[in-house]
Amino acid sequence: MILVTGGAGFIGGNFVLDWLAGSEEPVLNLDKLTYAGNLDTLASLKDDSRHVFVRGDIGDRELLAHLLTEHRPRAVINFAAESHVDRSISGPGEFIQTNVVGTFNLLEAVRGYWNDLTVADKQSFRFLHISTDEVYGTLLPGDSPFAETHPYEPNSPYSASKAASDHLVRAWHHTYGLPVLTTNCSNNYGPYHFPEKLIPLVILNALSDKPLPIYGDGQQVRDWLYVKDHCSAIRRVLEAGTPGETYNIGGWNEKPNLEVVHTICSILDELQPRADGKSYSAQITFVQDRPGHDRRYAIDARKLERELGWRPAETFETGIRKTAQWYLDNLTWIQGVTSGSYRDWLKEQYAL
Template sequence: MNTEILVTGGAGFIGSNFVLHWVHSGKGRVINLDALTYASHLGNLDSLAGNPDHTFVQGNICDAEFVANIFATHKPKAVIHFAAESHVDRSIVGPDAFLKTNIDGTFTLLQAARTYMATLSEDEKKAFRFVHVSTDEVYGTLGPDDPAFSESTPYAPNSPYAASKAASDFLARAWFHTYNLPVLVTNCSNNYGPCQFPEKLIPLIIANALAGKSLPIYGDGLQVRDWLFVKDHCRAIIDVLEKGRLGQTYNIGGRNQRSNLEVVKTICALLDELVPSSPHKPHNQLITYVKDRPGHDRRYAIDADKIERELKWKPEESFETGIRKTVEWYLANGRWIEAVTGTAYQQWVSLNYADRKSQS
């Protein structure tokens, strides 16, 4: 497929990795629509400066007139919808932004795509696709011995973030069944890799450890997540776009279940190895157990059999190879960390951890 696509949220973590992968793979042109909120960073896309296959447009997906104009002007052949508020802790503090972006924004985008599709020829309609990128958190939480989430697992969201994403998934499904919009939905496990904003666990731990700050572990640290290297996720989304069955949901996971504590200790060991002159060695001495967040899901795990069977996709990175590449990227990109951890970030960290006294 060599075509022009519209990517929403393409300056954020997963979105920017996807845009880079798409353009550098010669897949075609990208119209990159991003509101440039706190978690977006144009520096992620520096390697595309001057590249005619990348057009950046700043704007909000909740602005119906603006979004309609994007479709009319650029006439994309597909939409990859990443744009979302995604941090659970922020959704607990301020859920309104999550409802607005994740629900209202998705509705606005679906409506604009529906109106735009009506202007296309029959052949163009057959080729058009709308890929809605979502999360495994819509499925709720698992016990230690429960089977992994499959595409038929009932939704049971436990955080404002997860609830807003569940609602957006249902909207995408409804627009397929009611309006014949050619929608595909993906639900991924926890992503990690280059360019992830340091409010999330892995980049937070790396940044704090390098600075000699405490490494906060919620509760007992035994919450389990299935970790997916972001570039594997990007490949999966392209497979869904190009080969997925319309109206279907595809779960995307790394088959790498690790507890939060295990992840943190792995990062500390890598930093001990890769930064032997660090004055903070051993870095695991910085680990601090703090008050858990409300409604913290205990375990996520993804059954990726469907996408592996139907689309022949499999993750290329193990957790061991992926986390090493991730730590090495952050070590090589200290200026990036400085650029995204300014005053607003520091204020958020102070707010989020203010009442999380050390439990150790």
């Protein structure tokens, strides 16, 4: 069995679905079910005995110790995190509590469990920590992409909290010998994405005849990674990664935000045209940029390819088309996550 924390969120939920689609090994799924955790994502596993769901917090060390002792996982994969930059600016405390204190408590619970394993089980055990490229800071247009050796220069409360968690994971390896792996990924997109992030927000607002909010001039550049490619990379790192090492996971798809939005509009124009015949791009609305908005992220994923033989299967063009089609086919899922509190937050954040 493996233990997945945050397995009802966007990336964690996709990973659990992906894992059980290709493996008979059970998953113990621990998730706090905050606003972005959604059990509807895992509805297809409702009667699957391989999926054991527990609602709980990675900050609850007593619960963690109980679950580890009872289920005896061979690996822990930590997706649990507060992850939205905008929310971290308006309320940084939750990010420190979950991403820093929560990771500390998880590491300590796992260390206690790992210390009691047999020598053979100790050697095969892994703690895989899922992190972000945002810990590296920002890049100028001509700068080389982030490699694993790039210094940490986080610029938001979110990225600072994730940087702190990365440092804790590294320290627990070097101080205590815990066999850890860390992955730093670029911007994910795909099915089951909570519609506060750019791509699902644009799709949802386009279909709802609402403004498509673009921060600043829309020229912030991100490297886009299809979530199912991310899942395959995590599986590969878990299988063959070297303990103590960090692996960057990227999609080799650098795109300015405005280009991403125009691409989505073009796909929706084709798949579900507006009733008035106009392009969805007519709904684009520029809003005030957020504080400290990093200009460019780019991931150098050559280490992962060189050492573990992984490359993404999707281009941005193929991945974004699959994503748009998924949302068109799953409007019930979207309606289920767009609660009144979420709509209030959008109004506050974008003044729309």
